[in-house]
Amino acid sequence: xxxxxxxxxxxxAIMDALPTALLCKDIAKASIYAxxxxxxxxxxxxxxxVLSLSDVRQISLADPDSKEPLGLVHxxxxxxxxxxxxxxxxxxxxxxxxxxxxxxxxxxxxSSSTVLIVLCPCQPQTTLPxxxxxxxxxxxLTEALAFDKLMSLISTELINVRPEQLDTHIQSALxxxxxxxHADRSYVFxxxxxxxxxxxxxxxxxxxxxxxxxxxxxxxxAAQPFIWQTLAADAIFAVQDVGQLPAEAALEKREFQREDxxxxxxxxxxxxxxxxxxxxxxxxxRKRAWTASDIRRLKLVGHMIGNTIQNVRDxxxxxxxxxxxxxxxxxxxxxxxxxxxxxxxNRRQFDTVLQQELHRCAxxxxxxxxxxxxxxxxxxxxxxxxxxxxxxxxxxxxxLLRDHIQRQGELVARYGGEEFAIILPSIQIAQLKTTAENLxxxxxxxxxxxxxxxxxxxxxxxxxxxxxxxxxSSPEFFIHQTDTALYRAKAQGRNQVCYATVTA
Numbered sequence: 001x002x003x004x005x006x007x008x009x010x011x012x013a014i015m016d017a018l019p020t021a022l023l024c025k026d027i028a029k030a031s032i033y034a035x036x037x038x039x040x041x042x043x044x045x046x047x048x049x050v051l052s053l054s055d056v057r058q059i060s061l062a063d064p065d066s067k068e069p070l071g072l073v074h075x076x077x078x079x080x081x082x083x084x085x086x087x088x089x090x091x092x093x094x095x096x097x098x099x100x101x102x103x104x105x106x107x108x109x110x111s112s113s114t115v116l117i118v119l120c121p122c123q124p125q126t127t128l129p130x131x132x133x134x135x136x137x138x139x140x141l142t143e144a145l146a147f148d149k150l151m152s153l154i155s156t157e158l159i160n161v162r163p164e165q166l167d168t169h170i171q172s173a174l175x176x177x178x179x180x181x182h183a184d185r186s187y188v189f190x191x192x193x194x195x196x197x198x199x200x201x202x203x204x205x206x207x208x209x210x211x212x213x214x215x216x217x218x219x220x221x222a223a224q225p226f227i228w229q230t231l232a233a234d235a236i237f238a239v240q241d242v243g244q245l246p247a248e249a250a251l252e253k254r255e256f257q258r259e260d261x262x263x264x265x266x267x268x269x270x271x272x273x274x275x276x277x278x279x280x281x282x283x284x285x286r287k288r289a290w291t292a293s294d295i296r297r298l299k300l301v302g303h304m305i306g307n308t309i310q311n312v313r314d315x316x317x318x319x320x321x322x323x324x325x326x327x328x329x330x331x332x333x334x335x336x337x338x339x340x341x342x343x344x345x346n347r348r349q350f351d352t353v354l355q356q357e358l359h360r361c362a363x364x365x366x367x368x369x370x371x372x373x374x375x376x377x378x379x380x381x382x383x384x385x386x387x388x389x390x391x392x393x394x395x396x397x398x399x400l401l402r403d404h405i406q407r408q409g410e411l412v413a414r415y416g417g418e419e420f421a422i423i424l425p426s427i428q429i430a431q432l433k434t435t436a437e438n439l440x441x442x443x444x445x446x447x448x449x450x451x452x453x454x455x456x457x458x459x460x461x462x463x464x465x466x467x468x469x470x471x472x473s474s475p476e477f478f479i480h481q482t483d484t485a486l487y488r489a490k491a492q493g494r495n496q497v498c499y500a501t502v503t504a
Contacts, residue, residue, distance in 0.1 A: 016049075021119035023051075025081050027104070028112040032056060032081060041119055043094055054172055056081065062091040064122070072179045076100050080117050089122045097122045163312050167202065170305055174204040174279075177301045181265070181294045183281035184209045188269075188305060189216075190277035196220060198277060209284055212259055224252050227266065231278055236299075237266040238290050263288040267298045269306030276306050339414040341391060342398035350413035350421050354475045357409070357425050362469040369424035369432040370478055372463045372486045373401070373439070376494040378418035380452040393448055393458060394418065400442055404435075429466050436464045436497045444495075459495040461486060466499075 012033060015022050021038035025031065032051040039046050042059055056077055061070045072078065076088045080102030091097045102117045161169055170188060178186035188202040200216035221228050226249035230237045239245060240263050245253045256264060259282070266280035279302040281294070288294075337349035345353070354370075361368045375381070375397065382390040398420065401412045405422055415421040424432060440462055448458035463486025467478050485500040492498070 021098075023077075023081075023115075023117040023119075025115045026112055027083055027115060038119060041094075041096070041098070042092065053078075053081070054168055057172065057175075060093050064089045064091045064097045067091065072176055076102075077117070081115055083113070083115060161308060161312065163316055166308065166312050169308070170202045171204060173301050173305055174202060177279070177297060178204050178206065178281065180297055181281050182288070183265075184284040185211075185282040186280065187213070187282075188277060188279050190269075190309070191275065192218065201277075210260070224255065226252050228275075231266065231268040232275060235268040235270075236295060237264070237278075237280075238295065239264045240289050241287055260284050262286060263290070265290045265294060265298055267295070267302040269302045269309075271306060271310040276310065278302065279305055339398075342395050342414050344398045344402055344420075345411055345413035347413065347415060350411065350415065350423070351475065353411050353413075354423055354478070357423055358467075358469045358473050358475060358478070361425060361467075362471055362473060365468075366426045367428065367466055367468050368478075369422075369427040369435075369464065369466050370482045371422040371424065371432075371436055371439075372415065372479075372482045373420040373422070374461050374486060374490065375418040376459045376461055376490075377450070377453040381450050381458065384452055385450075396446060396448065397443060397458075397460070400446060401439065404439060404442060427466070432464055432466055433497070433499065436462050436499075440495070440497055454494045461489040461494045462497040463487070463489055464497060464499045 012035075015024070016035040018035060019037055021041040022035045023038055024033050030052065032053070032055070033049060034042070034044065034051055035049075036046065038044075039048065044051075044055075048055070057072075057075075059077065061075060061077065062068060063070060070076070070090065076086060076090055077100070080086060080100065083104050085103045087099065087101045089097055089099050098119045099122045100117060100119055102115060104113045105116055106113050174186040174188065177183070184206045186204045187200055189198050190201045191198050197218045197220050199218055200213045203211060203213040205211050226245075227237050242253060242256045242261055242264065245256075261282045261284060263283035263286075264280060266278045268278050269276045279298060281298060337345060337352075339346040357368055360366075375393070378390065378393075381393065385393075394414075398412070398414065401420055401422065405412045405424075407424075409423075409425040411423040413421045413423075422435075424435065427435075440460060443460045444455070444457060446458065449456065450458040453459060463482050463484070465478065465482040465485055467473060467481075469478075481500045485498040489496050489498040
């Protein structure tokens, strides 16, 4: 089966081919690489060479003696991935017991250290097993170190996390918080955009504990004023016994009792000096005297989550601003290239496109056609029918030209006043003449009354030219030759087409 390898280390092809199960991770990056032997040993899909911290956490490891699952505190894979050198036997989900060896190494071609983990079948023990720490202070120290290492792993994944990955990583942080604080529920509340209400956006619950996230949406701050005042003043809300809350916390007490909460601990999340929300832990099965370690852990997780949420919001906001600026620039460019009255291209756009088409047609050895149009006796039209009627006539003629000229690369522009210009790339002389004649008759069929012209209705005069440009061809010469043809059409009585063939 084809392996899906993304940005693998330069030595990975060799490691992937080894029969020994290996995992490695750059200490400064989030990706964890597992070779084929490791994927097979851990019973993972063979196309999943790049693992995340969430993938690793789902690998259930057990103590080989007691067969009890290893929690976050004693999970050797997580400890190893955070940089701890260790050697320990563990039982895999498949029931196989392996020896996990991990060490931190430094390659000359990388700027940071790499964790290398080897998984081998356990050899029969020839020495007595090392006794586990049982002293309370040693246990607490072990737990503190494990928590710090896990937070280091999670924070590495949270750096530059993509918006679509944010929820998964917050859930990982809440699970770690709940486990290490021995809580029954951990969660995040965030202020809504209106700054007057809040919602429970993320929640982790221990097995057998009820979830309340769906019910705790769009809550006004007035529903729990005491907790918000406390968080605003002290940044921490710690209650060992909900039953002992003061009278001014009656609303909170009623809600906590509805959720069967006996103890609660919350920490404010700040962003740019403003309250973003809070992260919290609940005890349901029993009361808990929150420790200094619990508060430190809660503050750390709250700080990590708050910063990550704000960073993601800032990046999304920046992307939106960039998109808005790009759209605004497009609109400005469109406005700069369009005639304000008729909506077709203006003289500036015409000059730019004509120069471009001369170069393109010269390179491709293709002909280029140009048409100049003048509305006959337009000053007289304005003088007798008014400038508003004149503007309407210009818009109707422009619309007609735009409807008739629609081939790829063709351009209709307002050349100035009552004059229009049309650029026709890759056109033959017969097509050019047919197009000009069709436009002449189409304007007549508009039947715009004009009693002071060559006919009873508004008409146009047209000058056309066809060029086979080369690298020395100039737009000024091309326009001059076409304008000469237009002048001849007007001198010969208007309401007609005259042609000038230009060779270069």
